[in-house]
Amino acid sequence: MRYVSTRGGGAPVAFRAALMAGQAEDGGLLMPERLPDFSGHLESWRGLSYPDLAFEILRRFTDDVPASDLRAIVDRSYAPARNGAGFDTVEIAPVVPMGDLYLLELFHGPTLAFKDLALQLLGHLFDYELARSGETLNVLGATSGDTGSAAIAALRGKANVRVFILFPEGRTSRLQELQMTTVADGNVHCIAVEGTFDDCQRIMKTLFNNPAFKARWRLGAINSVNCVRLLAQVVYYFHAWLRLAPRGAGARVSFSVPTGNFGDVFAGFLAAEMGLPVERLILATNENDILDRFFRTGVYRRGEVRRTLSPSMDIQVASNFERYLWWRLGRDGSAVRSFMAAFEAAGEAGLGGGPVGAGWPGRFVSGSADRAATVAAIERWFRKTGRVLDPHTAVGVTVAEELRGDAPTVCLATAHPGKFPAAAPAGAQVSHPRLAGLDDLPERKVVVPNDAGRVARHIEAVCS
Numbered sequence: 418m419r420y421v422s423t424r425g426g427g428a429p430v431a432f433r434a435a436l437m438a439g440q441a442e443d444g445g446l447l448m449p450e451r452l453p454d455f456s457g458h459l460e461s462w463r464g465l466s467y468p469d470l471a472f473e474i475l476r477r478f479t480d481d482v483p484a485s486d487l488r489a490i491v492d493r494s495y496a497p498a499r500n501g502a503g504f505d506t507v508e509i510a511p512v513v514p515m516g517d518l519y520l521l522e523l524f525h526g527p528t529l530a531f532k533d534l535a536l537q538l539l540g541h542l543f544d545y546e547l548a549r550s551g552e553t554l555n556v557l558g559a560t561s562g563d564t565g566s567a568a569i570a571a572l573r574g575k576a577n578v579r580v581f582i583l584f585p586e587g588r589t590s591r592l593q594e595l596q597m598t599t600v601a602d603g604n605v606h607c608i609a610v611e612g613t614f615d616d617c618q619r620i621m622k623t624l625f626n627n628p629a630f631k632a633r634w635r636l637g638a639i640n641s642v643n644c645v646r647l648l649a650q651v652v653y654y655f656h657a658w659l660r661l662a663p664r665g666a667g668a669r670v671s672f673s674v675p676t677g678n679f680g681d682v683f684a685g686f687l688a689a690e691m692g693l694p695v696e697r698l699i700l701a702t703n704e705n706d707i708l709d710r711f712f713r714t715g716v717y718r719r720g721e722v723r724r725t726l727s728p729s730m731d732i733q734v735a736s737n738f739e740r741y742l743w744w745r746l747g748r749d750g751s752a753v754r755s756f757m758a759a760f761e762a763a764g765e766a767g768l769g770g771g772p773v774g775a776g777w778p779g780r781f782v783s784g785s786a787d788r789a790a791t792v793a794a795i796e797r798w799f800r801k802t803g804r805v806l807d808p809h810t811a812v813g814v815t816v817a818e819e820l821r822g823d824a825p826t827v828c829l830a831t832a833h834p835g836k837f838p839a840a841a842p843a844g845a846q847v848s849h850p851r852l853a854g855l856d857d858l859p860e861r862k863v864v865v866p867n868d869a870g871r872v873a874r875h876i877e878a879v880c881s
């Protein structure tokens with residue numbers, strides 16, 4: 418499988434190069450050149466464990482990694498918990514009924530959010546590739562809260578890797594911050610930026626788009642700009658369908674996905690493009706609703722970032738959106754470049770000028786849930802079922818209740834409620850043993866102004 422840039426530049430690269438590069442050389446994002454069709458495999462995949470299924474799917478994308486090596490990497494990535502690492506259930510991503518909906522629990526990994534599912538794999542892949550090549554890597558990531566801790570959990574203590582995480586000072590939840598800053602391993606560096614998550618993401622892109630800096634300091638990406646994350650996330654859509662769908666080809670399932678950077682729901686879109694029978698992809702945002710507005714109107718227009726109960730979705734400019742655009746625009750890199758240039762210049766851009774094309778937006782339906790609706794949903798489901806939803810999951814559930822249609826509907830439960838105790842209903846128990854005691858540990862972080870140059874100098878100082 419070769420990987421190409423959404424902006425049409427540069428030569429296609431193989432999997433291992435795509436893994437290490439993170440972003441394409443021309444500033445675009447890498448995408449598999451074509452997608453396999455798995456529809457003929459669904460029936461035979463029904464009994465597979467999570468790692469077995471992950472191996473079956475991923476091996477189609479990783480033909481420059483020997484199958485036995487991939488097998489070992491996947492088994493290490495999706496292993497049951499040992500010494501506080503790993504997943505706390507062998508099912509890895511259980512599908513459980515909640516009223517007339519289903520929850521896909523993606524929070525059983527080391528940092529209790531769905532990002533572990535992809536980052537555990539990415540961490541083991543980096544480890545493998547660096548051991549093979551003898552090189553070192555400085556991983557740079559920006560986080561609105563959960564990516565950072567999941568990346569740190571995946572890379573802490575690993576040889577040949579440093580990890581630098583940018584997060585918006587004061588805008589993650591307290592527990593999210595502690596999950597990053599209390600990790601004692603010397604290869605972990607937390608950088609609090611005096612700005613928003615979009616600022617962190619912009620700084621990160623500035624550094625990645627500087628070829629000299631990127632090469633000199635051997636930067637690698639763990640954000641969802643790294644296409645390997647998307648491939649890892651495709652797996653749990655297949656897993657959920659296989660656990661749920663009645664026998665027989667074509668039985669459709671809908672998915673509701675609380676969305677920020679458009680990585681998770683885009684993985685669902687890719688799964689559908691690979692032959693998974695998906696009825697609706699319900700895209701749910703909080704008040705930061707640029708994507709909801711886009712899917713309702715065809716116009717992508719930047720707004721102000723607002724703080725909400727679901728900080729991991731407080732994003733206006735969603736980096737994976739470019740991948741969807743590329744797909745929609747017939748994989749035409751120059752059309753993507755014009756769209757992005759128009760968006761950079763004017764703060765808004767539209768698809769196609771006039772009414773968007775036939776069949777648009779396809780399987781997507783979208784909606785948003787504000788704070789009041791999210792709080793109400795958390796209360797309602799707690800009273801009805803005794804179950805506490807974290808505020809991100811609650812956004813997805815709220816919008817699913819409105820837009821679900823007739824097919825069985827799976828709501829992605831993206832975080833454990835214990836990570837966001839302030840949003841829990843009165844009287845609910847939401848603590849988790851992995852979070853207990855973080856407050857007592859020493860914290861390590863540096864606070865830097867919202868400026869790419871200052872971040873660059875900090876990274877240089879650490880690496881020199």
Ligand SMILES: *Cc1c(COP(=O)(O)O)cnc(C)c1O
Nearest residue numbers: 563677678679680681729809831
């Ligand atoms: C990151 C995150 C999201 C948003 O996922 P995207 O892939 O950025 O759309 C939703 N919920 C939680 C808990 C997250 O950590």
